[in-house]
Amino acid sequence: MSPxxxxxxxxxxxxxxxxWGRQKVRALKALDLEIRRGEVFGLLGPNGSxxxxxxxxxxxxxxxxxxxxxxxxxxxxxxxxxxRIGYLPEESYLYRFLNAEETLDFYGRLFNxxxxxxxxxxxxxxxxxxxxxxxxxxxxxxxxxMTRRIGLAQALINDPELIVLDEPTTGLDPIGTxxxxxxxxxxxxxxxxxxxxxxxxxxxxxxCDRIGILYQGELKELGRVDSLVKVRDVTEIRTTILSEEAxxxxxxxxxxxxxQVLSIGNPTSTLEELFLHIIRESEAHPGRRVxxxxxxxx
Amino acid sequence: MPIENPLPPFLExxxxxxxxxxxxxxxxxxxxxxxxxxxxxxxxxxSEGFRITGRTLAALWGDLVYLSPRxxxxxxxxxxxxxxxxxxVVVFALFVLLLLFAGWFLDTGSIDPARLYLGFVLTATTxxxxxxxxxxxxxxxxxDIRSRTLHTIVTKPVRASEIVLGRIVGFxxxxxxxxxxxxxxxxxxxxxxxxxxxxxTADSLVPASGAAGEKGDKVGYTGFxxxxxxxxxxxxxxxxxxxxxVDANGEARVxxxxxxxxxxxxxxxxxxxxYALGGPEGLLVARVPVYGPLRFRNEVGADTERGINVGDxxxxxxxxxxxxxxxxxxxxxxxxxxxxxxxxxxxxxxEVFRTYKGDIEKGVFGSLALRNPRTGLTVEVDLFESRDFxxxxxxxxxxxxxxxxxxxVSRKLDRQEGAEYIPPRDALDYSLLDRKEFDLFEDLVxxxxxxxxxxxxxxxxxxxxxxxxxxxxxxxxxxxVNFFKAYLGIWFQMVLVIAFGVMFSTFxxxxxxxxxxxxxxxxxxxxxxxIELATGRALGGGPFEAFLRLVNQDxxxxxxxxxxxxxxxxxxxxxxxxxxxxFAMILPPFSEFSYANWVAYGFDILWTPYVAVPLxxxxxxxxxxxxxxxxxxxxxxxxx
Numbered sequence: 001m002s003p004x005x006x007x008x009x010x011x012x013x014x015x016x017x018x019x020w021g022r023q024k025v026r027a028l029k030a031l032d033l034e035i036r037r038g039e040v041f042g043l044l045g046p047n048g049s050x051x052x053x054x055x056x057x058x059x060x061x062x063x064x065x066x067x068x069x070x071x072x073x074x075x076x077x078x079x080x081x082x083x084r085i086g087y088l089p090e091e092s093y094l095y096r097f098l099n100a101e102e103t104l105d106f107y108g109r110l111f112n113x114x115x116x117x118x119x120x121x122x123x124x125x126x127x128x129x130x131x132x133x134x135x136x137x138x139x140x141x142x143x144x145x146m147t148r149r150i151g152l153a154q155a156l157i158n159d160p161e162l163i164v165l166d167e168p169t170t171g172l173d174p175i176g177t178x179x180x181x182x183x184x185x186x187x188x189x190x191x192x193x194x195x196x197x198x199x200x201x202x203x204x205x206x207x208c209d210r211i212g213i214l215y216q217g218e219l220k221e222l223g224r225v226d227s228l229v230k231v232r233d234v235t236e237i238r239t240t241i242l243s244e245e246a247x248x249x250x251x252x253x254x255x256x257x258x259x260q261v262l263s264i265g266n267p268t269s270t271l272e273e274l275f276l277h278i279i280r281e282s283e284a285h286p287g288r289r290v291x292x293x294x295x296x297x298x
Numbered sequence: 299m300p301i302e303n304p305l306p307p308f309l310e311x312x313x314x315x316x317x318x319x320x321x322x323x324x325x326x327x328x329x330x331x332x333x334x335x336x337x338x339x340x341x342x343x344x345s346e347g348f349r350i351t352g353r354t355l356a357a358l359w360g361d362l363v364y365l366s367p368r369x370x371x372x373x374x375x376x377x378x379x380x381x382x383x384x385x386x387v388v389v390f391a392l393f394v395l396l397l398l399f400a401g402w403f404l405d406t407g408s409i410d411p412a413r414l415y416l417g418f419v420l421t422a423t424t425x426x427x428x429x430x431x432x433x434x435x436x437x438x439x440x441x442d443i444r445s446r447t448l449h450t451i452v453t454k455p456v457r458a459s460e461i462v463l464g465r466i467v468g469f470x471x472x473x474x475x476x477x478x479x480x481x482x483x484x485x486x487x488x489x490x491x492x493x494x495x496x497x498x499t500a501d502s503l504v505p506a507s508g509a510a511g512e513k514g515d516k517v518g519y520t521g522f523x524x525x526x527x528x529x530x531x532x533x534x535x536x537x538x539x540x541x542x543x544v545d546a547n548g549e550a551r552v553x554x555x556x557x558x559x560x561x562x563x564x565x566x567x568x569x570x571x572x573y574a575l576g577g578p579e580g581l582l583v584a585r586v587p588v589y590g591p592l593r594f595r596n597e598v599g600a601d602t603e604r605g606i607n608v609g610d611x612x613x614x615x616x617x618x619x620x621x622x623x624x625x626x627x628x629x630x631x632x633x634x635x636x637x638x639x640x641x642x643x644x645x646x647x648x649e650v651f652r653t654y655k656g657d658i659e660k661g662v663f664g665s666l667a668l669r670n671p672r673t674g675l676t677v678e679v680d681l682f683e684s685r686d687f688x689x690x691x692x693x694x695x696x697x698x699x700x701x702x703x704x705x706x707v708s709r710k711l712d713r714q715e716g717a718e719y720i721p722p723r724d725a726l727d728y729s730l731l732d733r734k735e736f737d738l739f740e741d742l743v744x745x746x747x748x749x750x751x752x753x754x755x756x757x758x759x760x761x762x763x764x765x766x767x768x769x770x771x772x773x774x775x776x777x778x779v780n781f782f783k784a785y786l787g788i789w790f791q792m793v794l795v796i797a798f799g800v801m802f803s804t805f806x807x808x809x810x811x812x813x814x815x816x817x818x819x820x821x822x823x824x825x826x827x828x829i830e831l832a833t834g835r836a837l838g839g840g841p842f843e844a845f846l847r848l849v850n851q852d853x854x855x856x857x858x859x860x861x862x863x864x865x866x867x868x869x870x871x872x873x874x875x876x877x878x879x880x881f882a883m884i885l886p887p888f889s890e891f892s893y894a895n896w897v898a899y900g901f902d903i904l905w906t907p908y909v910a911v912p913l914x915x916x917x918x919x920x921x922x923x924x925x926x927x928x929x930x931x932x933x934x935x936x937x938x
Contacts, residue, residue, distance in 0.1 A: 021341075059453050061937035075353075079361075079457050087453040093446040095376065097383040109372035110454040154450065164453075 003073075006162050006193045007035040007058055011067035014053050014217075027053040029217045030067065035195055035210075037161075040188050042208035042225075043197035049214040051197035052090065055166055058195070059087060071162065083111065086160035090167045092151030096140035100131050100150050103139065104157055111158045125153040130179075144171040152180070163187060165196040169203050174275045181207050202270075205229065234262065241266075299647075299899040300614055301766040303826070303890075304589075305907040312914075319918050322883065326922065330929070331355070354933065361457040361928060369460045370467060373451075377468020381434055386472055389430045393480055396422055397487045404491065407524065407536030410557055412581040413898040415491050416781075419484035420894035423477070424788050428819065431473045431792050435799025436812035438465060439931075448936055458932040462800055462924060469796045474789065481785040485778065492581055496539060496560065497521035498573040503544055516544040520552065520560075520575065557581060584780035584902040585645070587769035590630035590750070599623040600710045600717070608651045608760055611837060611854070615649050615764045620662070621757030628750045628768050629671065633743050641695040641738060642668075643771040644750065648684045649762035661685040662759045666692065667751040669707060672744035674721050675730050676751065678702040684761065691771075698736045706731065775902040783903040787893035790916045794886045795819055797920050801927035805934055821881070822888035832879035840871030886919045 014028040028050040035041045043051045056062040057069050060077045069076035072084060094103055101122055108118035126135050129149035139147060148171050155163060168184070169177045184194055184207045198204050204211060205225055213221040221228065242250070251261045281288075305311060331351065339347030400418060408414050439461075442448040451461065503518035522537040540560065541553040550562040550573055558578040565572035594605040597619050605616030605626065618624035633642070650662050661683035669676040679694050679701055706726040708719035730741070742748055750768060754761040798818045802811035821828070830836040838844050838854035846867045847854065858864040891912050896903045903909065 056937045061449060061452065062935045078357075079455055082453055082455040085453065087450070089446065089449050091446070093449050095380070095447055097379060102379075106372055106376060107450070107454060110369055110451065110456050112366055112368050112455075158454075 004037045005034050006037050006072060007033070007195060008070045009033045009054070009058070009067065010070070012054070012057060012064055012069050013066035014050075014057060014062060015065040027217050028057070031214075031219055033212060033219070033222070035193060037193055038188065038191050039209040040184060040194040040196070040207050042204040042211040043195070043214060044199065044201065044204055044211055045197075045214035046199060048216075050217040051199075051214055052166060053217075054214070055164055055195070055197055059085070059164060083158065084161040086155035086158060086163045088148075088151050088155040088163070088165045088168060090170065092147040094139055094147065094151060094154065097138060099138050100126055100135040100153075103150060104153055107154045107157045113158070121157055121159075125156055126150075128156075129153045145173055145176045148172055148176065148180075152183070160192070162193045162195065165194065167198050167200075168196055169198065169200055174272050175279060177203065178272070178276060202272075235259070238267075299766065299895055299901055300764065302614055304765065305911060308906050308911065311911065315914070315918075323922055326884075330926075334933070357932070358929070361459045361932065362925065365457065365460055365463065369456055370464045373456075373461060373464020374468035374471060377438065377465050378471055380438065381469065381472040384434070386430065386434070386476065389426055390476055390479055393422065393426055394483060397483065400487075401491060405536060406491065406494065407534075407538065411492055412488075412557065412900070415488045416582075416898040417894055419488060420784055420788070420897065423480045423484060423785070424791065424892070424894070427473060427477055427480070427788060427792050428795055430476070431469055431796045432799055432812060432815055432819070434469050434472065435465070435796045436803050436815050437808040438469070439800065439803040440806070440808040440811060443936060446937075452936050459924075459928040462804065462927040462931060465800045466793075466797050466920075466924065466927075469800070470793050473792045473796065477785055477789055477792065481782055485781055488582070488781075493577050494523045495577065496523055496575050497525070498542060498550070498562070498575055500572065503542065506543070515546045518542050518544075554580065582777040582781075583900040584775040584777050584897075585900055586772045586775055586902045586904075587645070587766075588630060588772045589765055589769050590628040592763065592765040592768075593627050593629070594618065595623060595625040595627060595710075595751075597622040597624050600712050605763070606760075608762070609855070610651075610762075613837075615762035615767070617651055617760040617762045618752070618754055620664075620754035620759040620761070624753070626752040626761065626763040626768075627669075628752075628765070630748050630750065630770055632746045633739075633748050633770070634746055635739050637772065638738075638770070639696070641693055642748075644692045644694060644768065645689050645771050646692075646752070646768040647689045648752065648767060650684050650686055651760040651762055653758045653760070656759075662761070663755040664761055665702065665751075665753050665755055667753070668694065668698075668738075668742045669749040669751055670742045670744050671709075671747050671749050672721065673730065673741075674706045674708050674726050675704065675736075675741060676707045677704045677736055677742060681755070694738065696738045698738060698742075699734075701736070704731050704733070704736070780897055780902055783909060784893040784897040786909060787891045787903075787912070790891040790912050791888050793916060794822075794888070794919055794923075797923040797927070798886075801923045801930070804927045804931040818885055819888060822885040825882050825885050825887050826889070828878055828882035828885075832875035832882060834868075834871065834875065839868065840875055842867040842870040842874070887915070891916075 009031045012028060012031040012033075013026075015023050016025045016027055018024050031050075031054060033054075043054060045051050053062065057064055058071060058076055060079075060081075063077065071081045074081045095106070098106060104122040104125060105118050108121060113121070126132055129152055131146060131149055131153075134142065134146060139150065142150065148168075152168070155165070165184070169180050172180055181203060184196070187194055188207075188209075194207075196204070196208070208225050210222070210224050211228065212219055237250075247264050251264070254261050334354070335347060335351040338350045341347070342350060397419070400422075404414055404418060405411065439448070442451075448461075452458075498518075498520045502520070503516040506515060506517045518541075520540045520542055522533060522539045524537060526533055526537060538556050540555045542550055542562075543553070544550045548564060550564070552560045552562055552575065558581040560578060561576035563574045563576065565574055594602045594616055595618075596602050596605075605618050605624070607613070608617045616626070618626050644666070646666075648664070652662065656662075664682055664684050665678050666680040666682065667676050667678040677698060679698060680692050681702055682690060682692070684690070706728055708721055708723050708726065711718045711720065733741070736742060738748075752761060752763060752768065795815060795818075799811060799815040802814040802818075806814060827836070831840055834840065838847055839858075843858065843864075846852075846858070846863070852858065858868075893903050893908060896908070
């Protein structure tokens with residue numbers, strides 16, 4: 001196994017059986033996958049397609065019925081591999097009677113971190129996820145978004161090389177979603193490897209380098225996001241705003257070269273961008289009504 | 299206090315115990331590996347099955363040896379916080395509430411109020427603590443698995459062994475804290491509950507009459523406790539008072555009543571004035587008994603191992619016939635001047651079996667004699683009236699001036715070649731009988747050994763005795779230490795319940811784990827009974843023989859008629875006994891860790907047999923239970 005390959009699955013299969021050993025569901029069928037160092041890999045698929053099962057197999061939470069999952073070249077059931085992994089589950093399964101500081105301190109101790117290091121990491125991470133103001137409150141008083149943030153903080157407590165995120169943007173508001181995506185990109189810049197699964201396709205498209213699409217336990221597609229989503233028989237030209245004459249001239253040029261102009265107009269922004277624009281404006285100018293409409297293109 | 303299974307000396311017990319433990323653990327380990335391997339082979343095929351087994355065993359070594367104390371401490375601290383969040387303190391509040399109201403129902407006027415109070419607090423603590431840890435340990439891990447909080451732990455570099463050990467340690471800390479609080483509160487409750495005083499005024503003392511044989515100048519009684527309001531209350535059995543003697547110097551002495559006495563302080567005016575009685579003394583004691591081996595002598599004077607059976611199903615005591623040569627003989631070792639320089643303090647609790655009622659208010663007469671095992675000199679030192687369930691005390695002074703009789707007695711041992719006498723009858727020195735007084739150590743103790751002979755003097759009545767029924771009271775240990783040693787016994791039980799609860803919860807759901815742990819607890823309490831049944835020592839045989847007896851209406855004590863039917867049922871019992879024996883042996887002997895009776899009856903809980911040995915036995919159970927818990931958690935899919 002190449003040192004650049006962080007996660008590898010070979011013919012990985014999972015069959016759920018009942019108490020008597022009878023097959024109930026074949027959740028994953030012979031998955032072959034490689035995730036390389038420094039990339040953000042997204043697992044896509046509808047509910048029940050085997051995304052979470054794959055992640056659980058990679059983390060050793062489930063045992064394969066066939067095949068093998070290797071993480072850092074070791075079997076996925078080996079405990080020592082977890083020293084280099086951070087995991088954010090689908091729901092933030094944390095102890096609700098602890099507060100944020102206690103939570104991070106607890107998980108830090110599980111990594112055998114010294115007390116000064118734990119204090120430092122706890123303080124940094126709480127600040128990073130923006131929960132300094134609520135660090136002494138028990139998690140049971142947290143909103144869903146706050147719980148996701150502290151969940152993310154616990155996943156990063158050990159400064160992991162591989163971060164596994166199960167539906168990372170679930171339960172987050174648009175700002176939280178954007179922050180999460182920014183964070184994933186920042187982690188990538190730091191050279192971390194990220195494996196995430198989501199059914200929010202836009203989120204995956206925004207951050208992932210490569211994706212795998214699962215359906216009914218089978219890998220249907222695997223490749224780079226930019227090449228997979230590239231529409232090869234259409235050419236896109238983006239310019240600053242043009243006059244009517246210039247647009248007609250452009251059409252004529254396209255036709256002269258045998259092409260066909262499909263549409264010319266102003267592009268639309270996404271609702272996410274609009275929302276973030278309004279929030280930013282509101283924060284910059286409190287009390288003033290924010291003008292709606294499309295954001296600037298640049 | 300009955301001691302049915304006296305433990306052998308520590309150094310005799312240890313090698314055999316270690317050997318049996320290693321054997322059982324090895325057998326269980328090999329069996330588990332074989333079953334695990336078989337399952338893996340059946341599910342994954344031979345090569346993969348063996349590979350999985352090998353990998354699991356390799357991981358097992360690392361997981362058990364390379365435990366991280368910091369991670370275990372973190373998980374233990376989490377278990378403590380979780381317990382506190384689950385309102386453990388409610389149990390303590392419940393206990394305090396129980397004590398607050400217990401004062402209404404516990405009768406301080408009972409014949410032995412200390413036993414009542416101590417028995418109550420120790421039993422209440424045992425039930426509450428065991429129930430609490432049962433719930434905590436059985437439900438914690440399944441709750442984490444259900445809420446998936448365990449996912450965030452097992453995806454950290456945490457070994458399954460650390461999770462199991464962390465839980466056990468955490469809950470043990472919670473239980474220990476709670477037990478500590480309960481013990482302190484209980485101690486205060488017992489002291490306050492038993493504390494009482496009596497009024498004593500000069501008016502209640504009258505000059506002693508010579509005919510009454512009183513030694514003091516004045517005699518009388520203290521006031522009653524509880525105080526009696528003469529206009530309304532009548533004196534019942536609940537009330538007691540003490541006889542008081544006051545000597546010519548005005549020094550008062552309060553006599554023992556209901557197991558205690560009171561110190562007296564003179565007020566101003568001396569004998570003519572007032573007296574102040576202190577709190578009860580002698581109620582809360584921790585006797586340090588010295589036991590000696592017991593043998594019997596039959597009606598015709600020959601040695602036997604046991605006395606006769608009077609038909610009692612409980613074979614703990616053997617009986618001697620009254621008005622005959624039958625005797626129960628205790629031989630005490632290491633009786634030295636250094637230990638017992640002033641004399642021998644004897645205590646005994648003899649069972650009386652009457653074949654006719656007689657005057658039921660009166661006891662049955664018996665005698666106690668000391669015998670020199672070397673010379674055969676036997677001096678009768680006391681004639682007494684025995685009552686059931688009452689500890690009689692006797693102090694035999696070093697210089698024995700008052701004795702009923704002295705005689706020379708040889709032990710008679712029936713051999714195949716004829717009777718043997720020790721010492722030989724012709725070697726007896728009858729001149730010793732001319733003495734008017736005897737010295738305990740010069741005349742009756744030989745090589746540190748002295749025999750105490752108990753005989754029943756009334757024909758057709760019987761005395762029942764066991765080894766622990768008569769002992770030398772070497773001294774008293776501090777009561778509060780003894781009291782806390784009893785809590786140590788509860789602690790052993792608690793830790794084992796926690797370990798079993800956590801172990802079962804690694805592969806069972808919460809309610810099922812609780813039922814399984816309760817099963818282990820109840821089974822552990824009946825472990826001895828199961829072993830008796832399994833080994834054929836139970837009266838009436840095993841289940842098949844018992845059924846046959848039921849159908850045939852045969853008494854338990856009679857032997858079954860020889861024949862095919864008997865052979866078949868007894869063989870069936872033997873076959874059924876094997877798995878029952880194995881099952882019983884893997885259950886902890888919970889009842890043996892219960893020391894409530896020791897404290898309640900006022901006996902010192904000895905360090906070696908009742909603290910060190912149970913500690914080792916607890917560890918002996920903890921280790922395999924912990925490994926089993928680790929194994930189950932390691933081999934289960936947490937996210938399933």
